[in-house]
Amino acid sequence: MRASRWTRDAAPVAQALLEDGGESTRDRILRVAAEKFAQKGYHATGVAELGDAAGIKRGALYYHIGSKEDLLYQLSRRHVEEALTRGRAVTADTTGAVDKFRLLVREHLRTLAARRDEVIVVMHEMYALTGRRAKELNKLRSEYEQLFAAVLREGVDEGVFTSAERIEVLGVLSMLNYTYVWLDPNGPISVDEIAERLTDLILHGVRVPSGAASARRAVPRRRRLAT
Amino acid sequence: MRASRWTRDAAPVAQALLEDGGESTRDRILRVAAEKFAQKGYHATGVAELGDAAGIKRGALYYHIGSKEDLLYQLSRRHVEEALTRGRAVTADTTGAVDKFRLLVREHLRTLAARRDEVIVVMHEMYALTGRRAKELNKLRSEYEQLFAAVLREGVDEGVFTSAERIEVLGVLSMLNYTYVWLDPNGPISVDEIAERLTDLILHGVRVPSGAASARRAVPRRRRLAT
Numbered sequence: 001m002r003a004s005r006w007t008r009d010a011a012p013v014a015q016a017l018l019e020d021g022g023e024s025t026r027d028r029i030l031r032v033a034a035e036k037f038a039q040k041g042y043h044a045t046g047v048a049e050l051g052d053a054a055g056i057k058r059g060a061l062y063y064h065i066g067s068k069e070d071l072l073y074q075l076s077r078r079h080v081e082e083a084l085t086r087g088r089a090v091t092a093d094t095t096g097a098v099d100k101f102r103l104l105v106r107e108h109l110r111t112l113a114a115r116r117d118e119v120i121v122v123m124h125e126m127y128a129l130t131g132r133r134a135k136e137l138n139k140l141r142s143e144y145e146q147l148f149a150a151v152l153r154e155g156v157d158e159g160v161f162t163s164a165e166r167i168e169v170l171g172v173l174s175m176l177n178y179t180y181v182w183l184d185p186n187g188p189i190s191v192d193e194i195a196e197r198l199t200d201l202i203l204h205g206v207r208v209p210s211g212a213a214s215a216r217r218a219v220p221r222r223r224r225l226a227t
Numbered sequence: 228m229r230a231s232r233w234t235r236d237a238a239p240v241a242q243a244l245l246e247d248g249g250e251s252t253r254d255r256i257l258r259v260a261a262e263k264f265a266q267k268g269y270h271a272t273g274v275a276e277l278g279d280a281a282g283i284k285r286g287a288l289y290y291h292i293g294s295k296e297d298l299l300y301q302l303s304r305r306h307v308e309e310a311l312t313r314g315r316a317v318t319a320d321t322t323g324a325v326d327k328f329r330l331l332v333r334e335h336l337r338t339l340a341a342r343r344d345e346v347i348v349v350m351h352e353m354y355a356l357t358g359r360r361a362k363e364l365n366k367l368r369s370e371y372e373q374l375f376a377a378v379l380r381e382g383v384d385e386g387v388f389t390s391a392e393r394i395e396v397l398g399v400l401s402m403l404n405y406t407y408v409w410l411d412p413n414g415p416i417s418v419d420e421i422a423e424r425l426t427d428l429i430l431h432g433v434r435v436p437s438g439a440a441s442a443r444r445a446v447p448r449r450r451r452l453a454t
Binding site for chain 2: 040041042043044098124152155159160161162163164167168170171172173174175176177178179181182189194197198201202203204205206207208209
């Protein structure tokens with residue numbers, strides 16, 4: 001099963017909330033749906049199965065969610081909205097595009113590490129959304145892209161970044177998004193350290209700056225430039 | 228349906244081969260399976276449905292493929308093996324890590340653009356493989372990673388790349404792999420041009436080199452350095 005790769009640090013917390021009566025029925029349904037969709041895919045998960053897993057009858061389930069597609073939409077939307085809110089919050093009190101960029105990358109990876117099921121569902125299943133729901137989710141994802149684009153543009157205006165075209169924004173977000181495949185909060189390198197290293201990679205690239213190439217021995221193998 | 232995003236340039240060619248009797252039954256089954264798994268997911272695709280789509284009876288289908296998981300394994304394996312072969316071929320006759328790297332990136336994106344169904348299946352469904360099959364596929368994917376790692380290491384030895392640690396290799400491959408979400412061979416920018424731009428991004432980063440930052444107006448907004 002796909003989800004066996006992930007540790008589920010969030011599960012005991014969610015369970016505790018549930019026992020305290022702190023988790024609403026809607027939240028419980030969304031959590032269970034994220035888990036099931038991530039494990040076996042949206043198309044292969046039945047509504048009855050979701051009801052069983054959430055401990056709720058089919059009729060009541062439909063009362064809370066409307067339809068399976070609506071459930072996919074609700075949980076995808078909530079995930080992207082939270083990523084947007086967190087991204088906006090970390091950049092709000094910071095000045096300087098380089099620092100903002102570093103914080104955005106770190107927050108992005110922290111979100112990916114903490115919300116594994118939701119990330120898998122959005123990445124793999126968002127194409128199952130249709131009509132207005134597909135449009136709304138794309139709008140939110142585009143807003144998230146704009147968050148990164150704005151910081152890159154700010155850096156160009158400050159004279160610290162070379163380019164802020166869409167291809168660079170897509171390249172950066174692609175690198176960050178795909179980390180969901182290998183990012184391991186319990187691995188030998190912490191999520192924040194991985195964020196630092198990837199930020200350095202995006203900022204400086206792998207190429208020795210021209211002019212420095214002849215000074216071969218002077219170039220450290222692992223560059224950790226302060227920015 | 229997920230696959231509606233993709234143009235299927237390969238389909239008419241495959242159809243022509245079939246009409247010529249040039250496509251073996253096994254190849255036809257693999258092609259149809261890639262299409263169905265990409266559209267609705269591995270778990271939601273039934274064996275009977277695959278037989279119908281390939282125009283082959285269930286018994287004959289099992290004769291050719293063994294099991295549904297074996298089918299997933301065969302098509303994933305074929306895809307990664309071909310990417311490996313193509314990657315090795317383009318770097319074989321080239322000297323210099325920078326040129327090798329540029330060719331590797333271009334070949335990677337060309338493969339992603341040409342083999343959309345297979346790419347979606349490997350990205351989304353490889354976690355459904357178990358035991359020996361999961362191990363074998365991971366081994367192949369690791370060989371592909373090593374292809375990139377070797378070129379980065381070569382660049383460090385030549386004094387043109389700053390680092391070739393695993394985090395950089397993973398960062399680079401993450402950026403390239405995730406392009407499957409937005410790469411459009413019929414879009415305004417060609418696949419080869421996208422490969423060029425992403426190569427530049429990985430080589431040079433977005434940061435204006437230190438020392439140049441003060442010469443703000445001298446820095447072009449879109450940098451296309453010859454390497």
